[in-house]
Amino acid sequence: MTNSINFDLCPEFQLRGAGFPSSWPGRLASDRTSDWATRFDEEVRTLQDIYASERLQEAIWWQNPAFAGNVLPALLRGDCNISNSKSRRRLKKFVSYLQRYCAKNEVIGFFGPVGFGHLVSGSTEARDSRGPWLRDRKVYMEPWVVHALWRHFTSQAPQHALLWLSPKVRLEQGVVFDGSASRRANGGRAITEEMQRLLERLKQAPQSTETLLGEGFDEATLTLARRQSWISPLPAIPSNGFPLDWAVQKAQEYHPSIGEPLLKELARFRSCLEQMSVGESRSDRLPHLIQNFQQLIASKNSGQVSRNKGAFYGGRLGFYEEGVRRSMELPAGWVESVLPALGLVLRSARWMALETARTADDLLLEKARKLHRRYGDGYPAVLLWEKTIDIFSKPSLLGFPEAEAELSRRWQQALGEPDLERSGASFSCEEVSRRVELLFPQQTHSYKGARFHSCDILFTAQGKAVLGEIHPCLFPFQDLSTTLHHPHIETLRSWYRNRREGRDVRPATFVPFTRLHLDGRIDQEAYAVLVDPHHGSWRPASQQVRLGDLTVHPSEERFCLRAPNLPDVDLLDFFSGELSELQSLHFSPFSRIGPGHRVEIGGLVVKRADWALKLSDFSSLQPLETAERISRLNRELIGKDLPAQFFARFPKEVKPLLIVRDSVLFLDLFWSLLVASGECRCSEVLPALDEAWLQTPEGLATGEARFVLFDKSCR
Template sequence: MLKNSQAVQTHSLDTGWELLQDFVFRTTGFPFEWLEELRCTQTLAQAKRLLALEQEQDRLRDRFVHELFPRLIAYEQEREEVGSAVFPTLYKLRKRVMKNRTLSLDDVAFWKSRRYENTDWEHFVDEWNELESRRAEAIAAGEELFQAELARVRRVMMAKVNDPRFQEAVFLSSPSSFQRVIKYSKDWEAKPEPDWNSTARGAERMIFAYLQRFCAKNDTTSFFGPVNYGTCNAAEPRAIRRAFREGNVLGKRRVFIAHWYVKLLAQKLAGRNEILPHLKPRPNPLVRPLDSHTFHFHGLNRTFRLPDAHARVFLALDGEKTVSRVAAELSMDEIALIALLHELKNKRLIDLSIPLSPVRVDALAELRDQLAALPPAARQAGEELIDRLEGFRVLLEHTPYPERVQVWEDVERQLADLVEEDTRRKGGALYADRTALYEDCAGTLSALTIGGPLYRALTGSFLTTLKLLTAAAVLKWMDYQQEGRTLYRKLAADGKVVRYIDMIPLFEQGEPEMRYTRQFQSRIQALLRQRQEEHSGGELHISEEEVRDLLEPFQEEIERALAHLQMTLPSPDIMVAAPSADAVERGEFRLVLGELHDDCSTIFNGFMAYFADDPEALWARFEQRIQRMPQWERMATIITERRNKHVTPELPGHTILLSAVSTKEPAYVIPIHQVEVREIDGRLTLWANGKPLTLYPGDLHSAAHGCFSLPCVVPIAITVSSEQEEADVKRSPRIVVDGVVMQRERWEIPAEHMRADSLELKGFPLFVHMARKQMQFDLPDRFFVKWKAGEKPMYVDLSIPWSLEWMVRVAAQTDRVSISEMYPGPEHLWWHDDIGVHTFELRTGYVYDYSAGLRQKQEARMDRR
């Protein structure tokens, strides 16, 4: 347990924190320098010089129009008669100036003829035309610089495209994009430095999209997002102790057949006559019997009757009895029963398939184990096919690039034939990652330990951020509880049983009051606005003591809630910003909160844990930690069908079935239609199997889940707007809590402000356009932009031409863009390996244990005596 000796421990959240020893080290597979090599820095600098000239010209124009011209007219009125031709000529000249046009020789001659010696406007036309001349020269210089730099960075990009590792990484991400990369490479072979036309630019934008993904974002895919595990150790004196595998080779490469594909295959096998009698039909967890003939389909809110035979069969199913056994118990002909089961299946009332656990990483191995439980004749019907697929998988795993491309495509075709469906969902498009085959890898580290000053920071100052965000999570839980109680009391007014599945959609109706959340955020924003007034510009800091003050008005409510809830399981992704590795060892670094997940269990079981040295021991450590909590048997996990490789484990306690199957004993498995909602001692709780249940967080950010789960400790969006002239533009400075960057500087900008006049804008004019936007909104040179839910953020560097083209295209596809600074930036990247410098993050796990915290407080009081 972590102890804070800096201050008197008065709040529940001051104690009870534990940093779990295991963490995942996530990094890029390619060095960040690759992106730096694509920068056209001289072009960007020239664009900024041009804008400086334009600003100078704007100032001169505005001075002339608003100050000098009225005085000039008054001056001429003293010299000229009313109706003189001088006045129309002057007004025409002003009009040209207002339109930022060069003044003609006739304009200059007229001006000189007026003999404005010793006036403030005597040299205006010369100054104006000189600025116009310098502006034209700056544009010409910018075009020349761009062409030179473009030629260089295109050659650099081509070198990256020809790198076999890059080609393989693109292939593993998206085979269809890989084909475009190869075609682009062949275009260069046919004609060195091919024309920079729309086709070439489109291909290069796609290539850049993969480069920024591989070099700037910590992914978890194959060798370009490898999985490394590390250990936190208070006794380790060094901040980072690491060792690489000999030759810096990957620890393990594993090809998987995707869960969604194996499920299709299982459905095909389930239809075979040899297997059908041995299947164990399962009632849909959403269907609840009301009597021997009447049923209610929760979710659809539909009550219906079944014919006698159908009702008898449905009520006989429990997911444990085979078709043959059900037929025997009901004295039915097996063939007739199977026909009836298919009818129920078509109505979505039952599942008639080979069950696949959604929490097991290797779906093919799961299918093999399910078949192994069948009688020999039935097993043989599927084992040959499984062996064939396993052969494909092993072949791919051991075939090097580029040979594996052809082998992979051959295997894909055979997989498609087996299920008679496409093996590339969404065409395997950019970032889709929806191919039937995928690969993950263990990284090049053989050992990684965190200790010394880094461990002390993770167990010291970082806890202040966790304390603040946990308090916010508890207050949000209280708001969800209030919303839930109001809803529940309406539903239960006549003494009716309220079922959780029926209550879920009702949470989405109307806007919740969120009283505690609004009050807490208002206090934070008031403090930050005060900081902003005291120190205009730069970071906004909140001290540990100020966090205490922020929590003070809510302390009693938080205390009561934590005494009831007992624990939280936050999983922060933490970056370490430092000028060098030596600086980290000296303690000269800054922790940066990246993402914050509300459930750290995916560190210990799931697709990352597959690559731990001892996955079973890793899971056992976490399971045992949870089982030390007094309420673990009253906890529950909701599981549903798995859609991708990400796995949410079944945690200790009960499992509530929304869909899919559980790996637990039947006594711990509850169909969701059996779960009720009750109010006990003023709190809402789920109720099933004769006991109250609390849900694990599970990264499900909804009131319907959050009302009944442990507090979901996630980032809170703190907006401290620096209002700009443009309507609806919000800028929030970087927020630092007790020395930890809790929130990066960010901007919320209507997309229309970032759009170009044409998507075809390119070259130096595009650099000028984006430099103008940078100046308008005071953006950094590098940042990440998010434009749509579900899309990965895009890394933008205002000196990379393809980055700018992506930016204007993104702006054209959405109403609003969210921009956040790149921090740590290039000057704070210090993790080097044999191929370069990388960004990285530590996916850590913490447990907040209320009871342990109470014991620590008591020990502290005893020590003070």
């Protein structure tokens, strides 16, 4: 499918949705004329009724076992005291989970299952495929749990633990390069002949300490190599989504003193995962299974049942469930009718992508030239990697704040001042297209990362389109979930392959979670560069190369990375994966346009009506008792024209929260977050929650389609 502004639309889309009915949060709205205590008790009883859902209990157990075990039983018993701040704090936590499960479009567990769909020409309504609501449910384990097991069992018999060479290490005669700063040996570190032999030996294959000592290596040499992080007893686990299978195979290569107890423990973990994966409803036994799994982890992980508090589901707990909803067909006409408007927004996405890519390119070239002046042609790529990777941890270095501000300024100029007397600003594509073309001109900078863009579109049951987020430089079908579950994966791969330019070379960077990491899985022919000692790649060995084997060379007025049997890769192209992840998160063309009315272009709602609120706006409420404060807050929000349901985005929160204006529990949550953050941006819920159309077992849920478009004009 094409539009007039040179974008190809992929007919396959990702379906993202909530796992519970959108009507549930609204049930907490209570009579504003009643007193605080009456409303509180009424809403708590409603929460208890909602919590009676076994699926909801199960969702909370999956996401936060500690909260589920310690708090929810008290809620079910009705052990909630209005005057007890601890009770109210727990209720606010539960309310925050409820709004997430009912009003957020996710791809997480069975309460926001992975879904896919296809655009169909000639159709006029959305159609679910046949079969059960959930097509599949399976529990997976994260690689960090395997590493915890490896640490435990190899420490029991360290002489038999295999030692692995870091992929960053580059060996030349008498010198090792690992990326660390050194003024000697042309950027490397001088090493002894024995150290040279040791590292060359481990480059061929991992060996145990006992074997190496038996071959005559000195123990002090091994100790030094470990201290310098050139070698490690922890292997690099491939990111294939099945670390347990890999661990079972790898454990068999170890000495029986490590391999046998490790295999027994892995069998216990597998049994636990299989039990958690069996059955449609497991709420009666799920708590025991999860607690058993956590006890297994704690017993081999220094007593810790999780890691990275506050991190992603799965990455934190060490296990996660993947739920897959049945696929769906949407009328192609729903999207085709708004493609001209979408093309205008994507034109600005292209502009921002190339602006920030140019800044990144300048920074990378500056680093590469500086190293080239010092070390000459063919210097080790690990030196460049260590000098440049920090760029991507600091978005301000890449000019994102300035680019975002300029993007919004140009869109404000393109749209002009809205008529505040109207309920919103509506434009035809013809009205704004000329200004958009002038304000976002075609650029000449070359950047392969800008070939694909994705966008989220929310539809009403009648096909009215609302633009959600736009993610420049993001091809969303690059993750493990797509590879495992997409019903037309080969069709999707073919669509991508026909628009790909050359074979990509991507660093296999570490992430704290596996399932949604965009590591190029749609492209089976790309190469992976191993850059992390403990994080491997899912690609075959013939398509893997160590960072230590790459060198940097001038190429015309630029630089490329080179390795045996690998096509030369341009410097910016090599880092495009790191850059595009940032670009996909920093595109909000209308968020900085002053708070005001809804904006619609060519039938596509591109900006919801929104409101900017500050704590100082409600200074008179702060000294009041809770009951009076909540009552006054409700009236003031009504006075500011906030609708009965709205989203509030707080600076310290990753996602916006749904707020039910006439619920004292929701208002209590809203107030606590406003006090903590000092400000928030609120927006209307559009489509409204009562326009939900995705089927769930309990009722209709919200949903959105994530589309991907190919920019044919990008080089």
